[in-house]
Amino acid sequence: MSGEFDLIRRFFARPAPEGFLGPGDDCALMPAEAGTELAVSADLLVEGRHFFSDVDPVSLGHKSLAVNLSDLAAMGARPLGCFLSLSLPRADERWLQGFSRGFHALAERHACPLLGGDTVRSNRDTTIGVTVIGQLPAGSALRRDAALAGDDVWISGELGAADVALRLLQVRSAGDEALLAAARGALEWPQPQLALGQALRGLAHAAIDVSDGLLQDLGHILAASGCGAELRYDAMPVADCLLGLDAQLLRQAVLCGGDVYQLCFTASPQARPDIVRAAQQAGAKVSRIGRTVAQPGLTVLDADGGPIVLTGNAGFDHFA
Amino acid sequence: MSGEFDLIRRFFARPAPEGFLGPGDDCALMPAEAGTELAVSADLLVEGRHFFSDVDPVSLGHKSLAVNLSDLAAMGARPLGCFLSLSLPRADERWLQGFSRGFHALAERHACPLLGGDTVRSNRDTTIGVTVIGQLPAGSALRRDAALAGDDVWISGELGAADVALRLLQVRSAGDEALLAAARGALEWPQPQLALGQALRGLAHAAIDVSDGLLQDLGHILAASGCGAELRYDAMPVADCLLGLDAQLLRQAVLCGGDVYQLCFTASPQARPDIVRAAQQAGAKVSRIGRTVAQPGLTVLDADGGPIVLTGNAGFDHFA
Known part of the structure; x- marks a missing residue:
């Protein structure tokens, strides 16, 4: 195991x-x-499926941890520590150096020390497994099943840019360099909303982080809580860099685009001033985008109050 | 995500x-x-490296969890729960059914519920990531760095069979069927020594689980504790089925064979009666195989008191 240990030690070891x-x-x-509960999340990222082979390893290290910290944020938990399992076809020193730099920088920013894991040689795939463990006061977690009919529906941050960047990177046609440059930060450097999630404990009812698309992830809250929702498209916080896009493409990106890692949550209308203040304290932007209703189903209304019909796949299925 | 969720739900979901x-x-x-500490271990298994492609999925499910539970055992921790991340080239229902059956049977036996994880499609490799979380009284963990010079060195269970089975499966020559049939249980159905590990808290000084070979893993204890050890080969608990083997092959398997998942631990000679009783209560066999010494280095003596010289690789390096 000396080779394996050397790799881990050189790039990942830090004092606990x-x-x-x-x-x-x-x-x-x-x-x-x-009097506390532990919150635990485990995710796998596979090269070619969840990230491009030529992605900057620094941003990949950041994102590998960010997507898991985002799950802690969506429960309102504070990180305790994380575990990294890497399956790699070869020990590429430059890649390991970049990846570990991006991973550790985010871990340090959120006081989530890397405490262990595993490094093995794969046959072909680069697979990145991260487990994060967080803590929160017992009974205070922001669960998916706690939305009540009549709640406001909120989203943090902005929507659409990560999806547009992903599509541009898949096509890589000339002429889109300026848009790609403006949008790709959202895809490659998602910022887990940990401060906001913790500030929402006791204020929000249900919460989820948007990884697969707003409609799909809000749909999980609605299904678990046994209610529906009506959203207003003109209330959606669209990233500025997308305002020149074709309207149909933009709607698809905003409503169904994945890789967002912002928090979608519901709360009583009485909590509005407290939520705005909590978000300001956390340094987060929040937007009220609709409300939950007793009747199951999810509708998006345009500026005229008519329902928006979407084409294509409403979200991303890793096994579709 | 519906396909992914369906898979997880159908084969892995159990009430928490x-x-x-x-x-x-x-x-x-x-x-x-x-007043407790959490003990956490995360491991990755890759097809073709850590298991054969045609291995019985039931035993693979068992072993994927067993190797992680063995790490909890080696700290003296009680399991709280586990997380399973699967990266699979295809959703093979028969494989998932068998794998989940083996995984859950062991999880239930040790009260270690499967609480979450991830399932993603891979490009080629089947990769299995397991994270286990355990608990133990604060400050009571059996750490690697706690051996004292003059301790007894102990091993649980028996040695050699898993390594012999692995070599036979790699070669698959005719004529070895009886030996393979007798030895392969040790390779494919390792039994994590959780009851023994917990019983050794307060009795043993240092402990490790033997995954890469007795000499290599005991070497980790010695390096972390700053001492050496002298082992007696004739005290080694050799699996009965191996007694007809060539002496040189047998020594290699006993001293350097991996995949053992038994506990190697050190304890004061005064603790001998307590250790024997603790092992009996835990239903575990333990053997005293030598002692630690102040002088760094690891020697194995034969029945005449002369040092045994080993040939070949003293253990397995996943990146070698």
């Missing part, structure tokens, strides 16, 4: 925080506090 | 224990108790 035991033993150790 | 939140939200939730 006081009271923690990091890599080097059979398990990592973390203290557990009374 | 009281006070837990299982799959279906952004994170799983687990209660955390005061």
Whole structure:
């Protein structure tokens, strides 16, 4: 195991925080506090499916952790630590250096130390597995099944840019360089909304992070909570760089585009001033985009109050 | 995500224990108790590297969890829950059914519920990522760096059979069917020594689970603890089915064979009666195979007291 250990040590080892035991033993150790719950999320990213082979390894390291931290944010949890499992066809020093730099920079920003994991040689695929563990007061989690009919529906940040960047990178036609340059930050450097998620505990009812598209992910809240929703398209926070796009393409990107990693949440209309203040304190932009209704179903209304009909796939299925 | 969710739900979903939140939200939730530490281990298994493509999926499901539970055992931790991430080239119903059956049977035996994870489509490799979370009283973990010079060195279970089975499966020559049939259980159905690990808290000094070979893994204890050891080859617990093997092959398998998933631990000679009783209560066999010494280095003595010289690779390096 010396080669494997050398790799991990050289690029990933950092001193563990006081009271923690990091890599080097059979398990990592973390203290557990009374009256709390642990929140845990595990995701896999596969080259060619979840990221391009030639993506900047620094941004890939960032994003691999960001998508998991976003799940903690959507529960309102504070990160405790993370675990990284890499399956690589070869030990590419430049790639490891960049990846570990991006991963650690985000881990440090959110006080989420890398405490262990595994590194193995793959046959062909580069596969990145991250597990994050967070903590929150017992019973305070922002669950998907807690929306009530009559809630406001909110979204943090802006919509559409990550999806547009993904499509441009898939096509790579000339002439789109300026739009790609403006949009790709949203795709490659998603910022998990941890401060907002924690600030929403006790204020929001249900929450989810938007990874597969606003309509699909809000649909999970509605299905789990047994209600419906009516959204207003003109209330959607569209990224400025997209305002010149064809209207149909833009709608698709805003409503169905994935890789957003912003929080969609519901809350009582009485909580509006508190939510606006909580978001300001967290440094997050939030927009009220509609409301939940007792009747199941999800409708998006245009500026005239008529329903918008969408074409194509309303979200992304990794097994479709 | 509907296809992905269907797969996970059909084969892996089980009701979460009281006070837990299982799959279906952004994170799983687990209660955390005061005065405890969390022990966490994450491992990746890749087809063709860590398991044969045609291995029985039931035993593969068992082993994928067993190797991680073995890490909890080696810290003395009690399992809280586990997370499974599968990257698969296709959704093979028969394989998923078998794999999930083996995984869940072991999870239930050790009260380690599957609480979440991820399922994604790979390009070619089947990659299995498991993260286990355990709990133990704060400060009681059996760490690698706690051996003292003058300790006894112990091993649980028996040695050699998994390595012999692996070599026979790699060669698949005719005439070895009886030996393979007797030895392959050790390779394919390792039994994590969780009860023994927990019983050794407060009794053993240092512990490790033997995944890469006795000498290599004991070497990790010695390096972390700053001491050496002298082992007696004739004290090694050799699996009965191997007694007809060539002596040189047998030594290699016993001392350097991997995939053992038994506990190697050190303890004061005063603790001998307590350790024997703890092992009996846990239903585990333990053997005293040598002692630690102040002088760094690891020696194995034969029945005449002369040092044994090993040929070949003293363990397995996944990146070698």
